Each structure stands twice: as C-alpha cells, then as structure tokens.
Amino acid sequence: MPPLPIARASRLPDTRTDTVxxxxxxxxxxxxxVLWLCKESNIPFEHDPVSVNVPNAKAKEDWYLKxxxxxxxxxxxxxxxxxxxxxxxNLYLARKYKSPLWPSTPQGEGRMLQWAFFIANDIEQAMVGLLQQRVALPADKRNAALEAEYDAKVQDRLKVLEDHLAANRFFGGDRWDMADFMVASVVFTFTGMKYDLSKWPKLEAWLKASAERPAAQEAIKLRG
Ligand SMILES: N[C@@H](CCC(=O)N[C@@H](CS)C(=O)NCC(=O)O)C(=O)O
Incomplete structure (x- = not known):
C-alpha cells in the first residue's frame, strides 16, 4: 500500500458525509x-455524553447496549x-478523515502503532488501577498493597517514555504527530489525577505542552 497522503483536514472534505x-x-x-482527536483533526461531531458508573447509567440502557x-x-x-x-x-477516525496528525511514511505509521500498543498494553492498566486506588474508590475499598504494585509498574513504564524523550523530541518523527497523540491522550489521565511526574522531567514537559495545544484545550473545556 502506498504511504497515505498527509494534508490538512480542512482541505479534504471529500471523505465527509452529510451525517455528522x-x-x-x-x-x-x-x-x-476521541473528542480531543476530533478537535486536532477538524472533524465535526455531535456529542452524546452517555453516562457510566452512576445509578441508572445510560450506558446500561438497551438502545446503547445495541x-x-x-x-x-x-x-x-x-x-x-x-x-x-x-x-x-482514534486510529480509524484519523485515517478516514485524513488527520494532519497522520504520519506520512509507513515507518511513521509503524512507530505510531508501536506506541499505541505499548500504551494500551503496558501502561493503561496499571495507570487506571492506580487511579482507582488513589482517587476513584471510596477510602474503605482501597488496598495499599495493590496501590503500591500499580505505582511500581507505572514508574517502571514511565521510565521508558522518559528515556525516549531524553533522546528524541517527539514519539513520532520530527513533529508532534499521531504517535504523540496516542501517548498523550492516555497519559493525560496522570494530569487529571495530579500524579507527580517530576521524576520524569522530559515527559512532564512534553505532556504539559501536549495539553496546552489549542485542540486539547478545546476538548478539556468539554469536560466541564
Ligand atoms: N478499552 C476501552 C475501555 C472503555 C472503558 O472502560 N470505559 C470506561 C469509562 S472511562 C467505562 O465505560 N466504564 C464503565 C464500566 O466499565 O462499567 C476503551 O479504551 O475504550
């Protein structure tokens, strides 16, 4: 397959349909x-804030289960x-709507997938476990041993990100691209839970810059 063309989403209405x-x-x-990706990529959308983890969560209703x-x-x-x-x-939308973040070479796509899988397989589970133990669960349901286990795992994996950024400005190629987005959109949770990233200064600075992007700021506003 030839490399996918890279272009600004605003110049490429050809893949759009009337249905938002x-x-x-x-x-x-x-x-x-997903909201952040759409803001980065100029993809118009309608947002239905289906609720989870609350009594009568909409996500449990029949229409949503379908x-x-x-x-x-x-x-x-x-x-x-x-x-x-x-x-x-996010990978589907970025490719379909020709996001300006999409890498321009097969190697760039490979690198993007490498980081996306690493984040999903090796960081997300421990990060969410830590979030549960530190923030989400009521105090009497927390488990200090489990928290320490998740934290150790997180610290081990964050070192991989830090070491990468010590030698490279970005996770993608020579610019903040879809590889960076796939990492940032997950590790943004550390910002939300006020996790102290000062032991990983390159990562801390990169994540701060990622969250300061105008598209990120627009998406953050939607969180209310
Ligand atoms: N791997 C899935 C995880 C989805 C997920 O667990 N979402 C949470 C909200 S952040 C949820 O819906 N939780 C409700 C539940 O598990 O009952 C993804 O990345 O989309």
Whole structure:
C-alpha cells in the first residue's frame, strides 16, 4: 500500500458525509480521547455524553447496549458504522478523515502503532488501577498493597517514555504527530489525577505542552 497522503483536514472534505459523526460517552471518561482527536483533526461531531458508573447509567440502557455490548464508553456512530475501543476509534477516525496528525511514511505509521500498543498494553492498566486506588474508590475499598504494585509498574513504564524523550523530541518523527497523540491522550489521565511526574522531567514537559495545544484545550473545556 502506498504511504497515505498527509494534508490538512480542512482541505479534504471529500471523505465527509452529510451525517455528522456521533460520539457517545461523557467527556470525563475515555471519550475525552476521541473528542480531543476530533478537535486536532477538524472533524465535526455531535456529542452524546452517555453516562457510566452512576445509578441508572445510560450506558446500561438497551438502545446503547445495541451499539456497545460492553456498556462502556466511548462508542462512535460514523454514518452508520458503529465501533468502540478508544484507541481503535482514534486510529480509524484519523485515517478516514485524513488527520494532519497522520504520519506520512509507513515507518511513521509503524512507530505510531508501536506506541499505541505499548500504551494500551503496558501502561493503561496499571495507570487506571492506580487511579482507582488513589482517587476513584471510596477510602474503605482501597488496598495499599495493590496501590503500591500499580505505582511500581507505572514508574517502571514511565521510565521508558522518559528515556525516549531524553533522546528524541517527539514519539513520532520530527513533529508532534499521531504517535504523540496516542501517548498523550492516555497519559493525560496522570494530569487529571495530579500524579507527580517530576521524576520524569522530559515527559512532564512534553505532556504539559501536549495539553496546552489549542485542540486539547478545546476538548478539556468539554469536560466541564
Ligand atoms: N478499552 C476501552 C475501555 C472503555 C472503558 O472502560 N470505559 C470506561 C469509562 S472511562 C467505562 O465505560 N466504564 C464503565 C464500566 O466499565 O462499567 C476503551 O479504551 O475504550
């Protein structure tokens, strides 16, 4: 397959349809990652902030279970094409709508996938476990041993990110691209939980700069 062309989304209305993309999921959830990608890529969307983890969560209603049998968010409906899993959704949308973040070479795409899989397989689970133990669970449900275990795992993996950024400005190529987005959209959770990143100064600075991007700021506003 030839390398995918890279172009600004605003110049490429050819893949658009009259039906606006629908994003389901409250903005203070993994749906944030999809909202951020759409802002980075100029993709118009309608947002239905389907709730989770509350009594009578909308994600448990029959109409939503038909879209996503996991009763989780996010889910998208792109002109009748329904899919779930935030990382898969973002890779799909970025490619389909020719996001300016999409890498311009097969190697760039490979690097993007490397970081996307690393983040999903090696960081996300420990990060979310830590979030549960430190922030989300009521105090009497927390487990100090489990928290320490997740924290050790997180610290081990953050070193990989720090070492990479000590030798390279970005996770992608010579600019903040889709590889950077796939990392930032997940590790942004550390900012939300006020995790102290000062032991990883390159990562801390890179994440701060990522969250200061205008598109990120617009998406952050949607979190209310
Ligand atoms: N791997 C999935 C995880 C989705 C997920 O667990 N979403 C959370 C919100 S951030 C959720 O819907 N939780 C409700 C539940 O598990 O009941 C993804 O990345 O989309």
């Amino acid at each position: 993309l629908k994003i389901y999921g409250q903005a203070r959830s993994r749906a944030f990652r 879209l996503n049998p996991n009763a989780r968010v996010p889910t998208i409906d792109d002109d009748g094409f329904v899919m779930w899993e935030s990382a898969a959704i």
